[in-house]
Amino acid sequence: MTIAPDGASVYVGMTNGVVKQIRASGDVGAGAMRSFYPTPVNATGDEFNNANTPVRMLQISKASGEALVGYENGGWSKVSLDNGETTTWSAPHSDFADVFKYVNVKKLSKYTNTAPQCRSMAANDDLSIIYLASPLLRDGRVYVWDLTSSPTNEERSSGEDLTFKHTSKLDDIDDVDAYDRCFESAAAGEREIGTVKHLEFHSDCVTSLVRVNSAIVSGSLDAYIAIWDLKSKVTPMQPHSTTKMTSAVREMTIAKDGRTLYCAGADGSVRIHDVRGKSGKLSLQWVRSVGGQEGYVNSLCTIKNDPFIVIGSSKAAQAPKPYSIIRGDGELSVWRVTDGELMFKTTIHDADVNAIVVTTDGKALYSGDAKGKICKHALGANVVEAKPPNAPIRKGFFL
Incomplete structure (x- = not known):
């Protein structure tokens, strides 16, 4: 989900591959909400x-x-x-797509979502380079796909930089090692668009990628956050700096100032880092932690010119048996980052809140859940400047 530069439209990516445009209309008062579903992009209904x-x-x-x-x-x-x-399109890159060809879905555990999926993607400002997290289970590789370049003659002849030889096992309760095999990609000469390079550091799946000026920040299930200086000439590229969180990284976002990084962990906390640190260079200097969500954090968003972080999550309800949980309603909450105060919380969504965007003027907030429901929230004074009188309020923890 993203906002158009003019602020007049919201573009929403759907689970069926369709992108739809929502044109904001009507007057929503401060603190009020309304829910609506996406409409076709244009009058002809084309998507x-x-x-x-x-x-x-x-x-x-x-x-x-x-x-x-x-x-x-x-x-x-x-x-x-x-x-x-x-205007242009491409199927998965040959170096990236072959991992989908060897997975026998019928043998995968019914209790674990082990289907190959790219968990995070990012791009530079002119959309010429795409950064993709590997779809392979437990593989922490990041693919850098340059759409403007073409493979050299040496790459076409050898294709050595495109060989995917990572071996990974799935040790689930069914004892099925569905991914215990080697993968060999297609020849480099078969590629039609761009070239691919690899960023290798993480030991588990990369769950979040964030562009920060001339750097890319990667967060992984191995609990590490790595900053990659894209101007570096070192080959193979190594992280400029790394830091480890207290739990697996679920989601990250960068503030409008370009240096405040918010990192959500699997424990529900959101750790705040200064990307420039004390040295003024690319490093992560921890500032504080806020939040304490009861469920998994699925999305993060900052509010323009205000010290608030918006968190979308999945509220987990305890099942009758002590060894399982049930996914419940999606929560949307606003935390003040200066003192860790919970300012606003709603469970208007009945599914995981997977996307949040704030309008360019900072007056409205859009949230989308896993069922395709889109909600618009007006960011008035009683939302981000004062605590709702009847809402359960608690202070976030500081580490």
Whole structure:
């Protein structure tokens, strides 16, 4: 989900691969809410794409008026915001797609979501480079896909940099090692668009990728956060700096100032880091922790010019048996980061809150859940400047 540069439209990526445009209308008073579902992009009912695979990323280029849509299988397409037509597209890169060919879905555990999926994607400002997290279970590799370059003659002949030889096991309760095998990619010469490089550091799946000026920040289930200096000439590229959280990284976002990084952990906390640190260089200097969500954090968003962080999560309810949990309603909460105070919370969603965006003027908030429901919230004085009188309020913890 993202906001158009002019603030007039919200673009939403759906689980069926379609991107729809919602045009805000009506007057929503401060503190009031309304729920609505996406409408077709234009009067003819045409939609941006028909990829039939979930949208993982949606990013708009202010310069070109295009949107880059990234899909869960690693494919992408660029669409014009003027008419909704696809200008260029690509199936998953040959170096990225082969991992989907060897997975026997019937042998996977029914208790574990082990299907290959790209958990995070990001792009630079002009949409010429895409950063993708590996879809392979327990593989911490990040793919850097340069759409403007083409493979050299040496790469075409050898293809050595494209060979995927990582071996990973799935040790679930069914004792099925569905991923215990080697993967060999297609020849480099078969590629049609761009070249791929690898960033290798993490020992588990990368769950979040964030662009910070000339750097990319990666967060993983191994609890590490790594900063990669994209201007570095070192080969192979190594992280410029790393830090370890107290739990697996679920989600990250960067504030409008370009240096305050919010990192949500599996324990429900959100740790705040200064990307420049005390040295003024690329490093993570911990500032404080806020929050303490009862469920998993699925999305984060900052509010322009205000010291608040918006957290979307899945509220987990305890099942009758002590060894299992049930996914409940999605929660949306606003925390004041200066003192860790919970300012606002709602359970208007009945599914995981997977996307949050704030309008360019900072007056409205859009949230989307796993069932496709979109809610609009007005950010008035009684939402972000004063605590609701009847809401359960507690202070977040500081570590």
